[in-house]
Amino acid sequence: MQPRYIQLSNNIKEQIFSGIYNDGDMLPSENELSQLHGITRVTVRQALNELVKNGYIEKRKGKGSFVCQKHKSLGLLSFKGFSDVLAHTDIKVKTKMIVKPELRTWDDTFFYKLSKAEKLSGYIYFERVRHADDEPVMLEKTYIPNLNLPRFCSRPFVQDSFFKTLQQNYGIEILNVQQDIRAREASKKMAVFLGITPGKPIIHMYRKYTTNRNELFIYGSLYCNTEKYFISSNFT
Amino acid sequence: MQPRYIQLSNNIKEQIFSGIYNDGDMLPSENELSQLHGITRVTVRQALNELVKNGYIEKRKGKGSFVCQKHKSLGLLSFKGFSDVLAHTDIKVKTKMIVKPELRTWDDTFFYKLSKAEKLSGYIYFERVRHADDEPVMLEKTYIPNLNLPRFCSRPFVQDSFFKTLQQNYGIEILNVQQDIRAREASKKMAVFLGITPGKPIIHMYRKYTTNRNELFIYGSLYCNTEKYFISSNFT
DNA sequence: GAGTGGTCTAGACCACCTG
DNA sequence: AGGTGGTCTAGACCACTCG
Numbered sequence: 001m002q003p004r005y006i007q008l009s010n011n012i013k014e015q016i017f018s019g020i021y022n023d024g025d026m027l028p029s030e031n032e033l034s035q036l037h038g039i040t041r042v043t044v045r046q047a048l049n050e051l052v053k054n055g056y057i058e059k060r061k062g063k064g065s066f067v068c069q070k071h072k073s074l075g076l077l078s079f080k081g082f083s084d085v086l087a088h089t090d091i092k093v094k095t096k097m098i099v100k101p102e103l104r105t106w107d108d109t110f111f112y113k114l115s116k117a118e119k120l121s122g123y124i125y126f127e128r129v130r131h132a133d134d135e136p137v138m139l140e141k142t143y144i145p146n147l148n149l150p151r152f153c154s155r156p157f158v159q160d161s162f163f164k165t166l167q168q169n170y171g172i173e174i175l176n177v178q179q180d181i182r183a184r185e186a187s188k189k190m191a192v193f194l195g196i197t198p199g200k201p202i203i204h205m206y207r208k209y210t211t212n213r214n215e216l217f218i219y220g221s222l223y224c225n226t227e228k229y230f231i232s233s234n235f236t
Numbered sequence: 237m238q239p240r241y242i243q244l245s246n247n248i249k250e251q252i253f254s255g256i257y258n259d260g261d262m263l264p265s266e267n268e269l270s271q272l273h274g275i276t277r278v279t280v281r282q283a284l285n286e287l288v289k290n291g292y293i294e295k296r297k298g299k300g301s302f303v304c305q306k307h308k309s310l311g312l313l314s315f316k317g318f319s320d321v322l323a324h325t326d327i328k329v330k331t332k333m334i335v336k337p338e339l340r341t342w343d344d345t346f347f348y349k350l351s352k353a354e355k356l357s358g359y360i361y362f363e364r365v366r367h368a369d370d371e372p373v374m375l376e377k378t379y380i381p382n383l384n385l386p387r388f389c390s391r392p393f394v395q396d397s398f399f400k401t402l403q404q405n406y407g408i409e410i411l412n413v414q415q416d417i418r419a420r421e422a423s424k425k426m427a428v429f430l431g432i433t434p435g436k437p438i439i440h441m442y443r444k445y446t447t448n449r450n451e452l453f454i455y456g457s458l459y460c461n462t463e464k465y466f467i468s469s470n471f472t
Numbered sequence: 473g474a475g476t477g478g479t480c481t482a483g484a485c486c487a488c489c490t491g
Numbered sequence: 492a493g494g495t496g497g498t499c500t501a502g503a504c505c506a507c508t509c510g
Contacts, residue, residue, distance in 0.1 A: 003498060029476060040500050042278075045477085061477050062507035179469045182462035183419040183437035201419035201437030206466075226418035230442075233415050239479060265495060276481050281496085297496050298488035 004039055008047035016056055016067055017168055027057065027065040054173070092133055095160060099127035101153040103146060110143075111180075111206045112219055118145040124152055129193060132229050139193050143219040166211075174218075176210040186225075194225035203231065240275055244283035252292055252303055253404050263293065263301040290409065330370070331396060335363035337389040339382060346379075347416075347442045348455055354381040360388055365429060368465050375429045379455040402447075410454075412446040422461075430461035439467065 002010075015021050027033070030048065034041045048065055051057045058068045105122045106114065123143045130138040142162065144152070149170060158164040166172040184204050191198040207220040224231055238246075251257050263269070266284065270277045284301055287293045294304045341358045342350065359379045366374040378398065380388070385406060394400040402408040420440050427434040443456040460467055 005498080031476085040502090042501090043499060046498085048477095059477065060508090062475085062509080064476060180466035181417075181439065181469075182466050183439040183460070184462075185437055201421055203417065203419045203439065224419070226420070230416040230418050233417075241479080267495085276483090277496095278482090279480060282479085284496095295496065296489090298490080298494085300495060 004037075005043050005046035005050065008033070008037060008039070008044065009050040012047070012051060013056060017164075021067045023067055025067045026063075027067065029064060094131045094134070096129045096131065097126065098129055098139075099125065101126040103153065110219075111221065112208050112217075114145075115215065117147065117215065118217075121146045124149065135225075135228065136193060136195050137225050137229055138231075139190065139223045141221040143221075145216065145218075147216055171212075172216070173212045174209050175212055178208040178210075179205055180207075181205040186223075190223050194223065196225050196227060200227070202226070240273075241279050241282035241286065244269070244273060244275070244280065245286040248283070248287060249292060257303045259303055261303045262299075263303065265300060330367045332365045332367065333362065334365055334375075335361065337362040339389065346455075347457065348444050348453075350381075351451065353383065353451065354453075357382045360385065371461075371464065372429060372431050373461050373465050374467075375426065375459045377457040379457075381452065381454075383452055407448075408452070409448045410445050411448055414444040414446075415441055416443075417441040422459075426459050430459065432461050432463060436463070438462070 012021075012027065021027065027048075028036065030041050030044045033044045033047075037044070048057065048059065051065075052059060056067065057065050059065050101124050103122055104125045106119055123145050125144075126142050128140050128142075129136050130140065152169075155165075155169065158168050163174065166174075182204055183201050185199045186194065186196055186202045188198045190202060191200070194202065196202070203222075203224040203226055205220075205222045205224075207222065209218040209220070211218065248257075248263065257263065263284075264272065266277050266280045269280045269283075273280070284293065284295065287301075288295060292303065293301050295301050337360050339358055340361045342355055359381050361380075362378050364376050364378075365372050366376065388405075391401075391405065394404050399410065402410075418440055419437050421435045422430065422432055422438045424434045426438060427436070430438065432438070439458075439460040439462055441456075441458045441460075443458065445454040445456070447454065
């Protein structure tokens with residue numbers, strides 16, 4: 001049995017996912033929520049604070065609590081043109097699946113250390129290319145140990161988002177990301193994918209995501225073309 | 237007048253800074269703190285949660301609250317500075333001040349947009365090179381708008397750490413970091429500083445730190461040699 | 473002035489940890 | 492068994508926002 005504030009927090013989270021509350025909408029006030037669910041306002045506040053912490057809502061004193069869909073999403077990188085490092089211009093980002101999710105077995109060389117359970121389970125692999133204003137900017141390889149993720153390969157992604165799929169279909173949240181970054185020269189293969197000259201500098205990063213599910217980590221390997229765009233990220 | 241939970245939180249924070257509580261020490265229990273300060277346990281918990289959020293302490297159910305100044309795996313490392321990022325490895329990190337803190341006036345080209353107040357104030361500039369196992373790996377340029385930071389240029393850093401200096405001497409905490417990253421070829425000057433061949437890939441990143449002081453941002457420009465070391469960061 | 477979130481009190485019971 | 496943090500109740504007053 002989960003504590004009531006977690007229940008309420010999940011409850012509201014689902015309502016946000018399902019579209020009952022949209023970006024910018026105001027939630028019922030804390031007093032209303034406490035009456036609705038028959039719990040104290042203190043507990044309601046605890047639930048709302050969870051949502052704030054995870055970036056689902058935003059509170060404004062004297063006004064209310066508002067849904068902010070843009071959650072300070074961990075792991076999501078955005079791109080910015082050099083000319084406007086400062087301004088938040090709208091670059092259109094598209095994602096193209098290059099290799100659809102499929103089950104594979106680990107080979108001996110992997111960039112992070114794996115547990116026995118992970119090694120035995122094999123992994124779900126997929127590969128995507130991101131485009132910013134129709135230019136390829138990033139190749140992302142994802143590795144998910146195949147631990148209790150039924151139908152992952154056969155079902156489509158939720159709103160084309162890997163993280164939303166994890167959240168909504170499996171209740172998996174990303175808690176933490178370890179990131180190991182280096183600059184390197186583009187290999188011929190990467191140069192083709194990213195539309196640049198071989199030997200030019202690209203960014204290569206390894207990532208290890210910690211999840212709320214015990215023993216489940218997700219791994220990524222990302223190659224970025226930064227000739228025209230910065231990779232931008234926000235840490236809070 | 238600040239709320240009591242902030243007062244208590246600051247109070248404990250100072251005790252950690254001043255060495256009354258050291259890394260790993262247990263704080264008085266919540267009941268003791270509430271009696272000591274004549275406030276409710278709810279309020280004490282609120283204060284402690286602030287400290288947890290900012291990575292000063294760690295709570296263990298059934299045991300107590302413990303000081304963790306050396307944030308092990310706990311978040312926010314990415315903007316705690318280079319030495320913290322690598323703190324849990326065996327790599328020895330040294331920092332060398334290349335240009336000591338000095339007052340400068342902005343020129344026209346700066347990578348982030350500045351407010352009028354920032355432009356008028358000028359900035360404190362300093363430049364450091366980081367070494368990992370005696371090899372240069374990063375050149376960091378720091379720009380701080382000169383807004384009410386008395387004696388910054390004349391006083392030495394606290395424990396050689398810029399961020400600790402901000403916290404302890406000025407009560408400034410970093411709330412958020414925006415990071416804009418690209419890979420590029422090393423210029424001749426950078427190649428010399430970083431001990432590599434000109435033209436080899438290096439990482440260049442711009443950073444904008446948001447602080448708890450209204451209108452105060454801190455800016456950085458970092459050049460990294462990643463031939464032998466990854467840049468590692470953890471974020472939560 | 474009515475509604476909102478922010479702070480705070482004075483209790484209570486629970487699960488967890490240790491001696 | 493006794494102490495610790497985790498959860499929760501049923502109230503209260505405040506500062507802020509908006510009509």
